[in-house]
Amino acid sequence: MPFGNGVHSCPGSELAKLEMLILLHHLTTSFSNYFYLLHA
Template sequence: MPLFRNIHHNPDFFVDPQKFDPSRFEDVVRPNTFMPFGNGVHACPGNELAKLEMHVMIHRLASQFRYEVVGSQGGIEYGPFPIPSHGLPARFWKQESTN
């Protein structure tokens, strides 16, 4: 398994790789420098479904709900994928309709 964190944080491929900057992917990136679903014969077979599900979920959350992070933000653990050290508790509530 390639170390995706090392690839995704390589300064040879990305300017200021430690900074969270999703706009860096607006332009086409070099092949094999961004592999959130693996690559080649080991690529995730459900990657297109996963991306569609994420788009639907984010759209629903952003358009119909309000949210806030609850508690402190205690850092990130890498093993091999980044996750919040103590989880990311959040509170969601239904957004009031403007109609």
């Protein structure tokens, strides 16, 4: 997802990147827990 550069850069780009990292963290932790429950 492009955020632009210079004067026309997106003011919320850092927030969007942080939200994506949080989402990836939650997805990976919940899927790993689900995997262990299936093979228990």
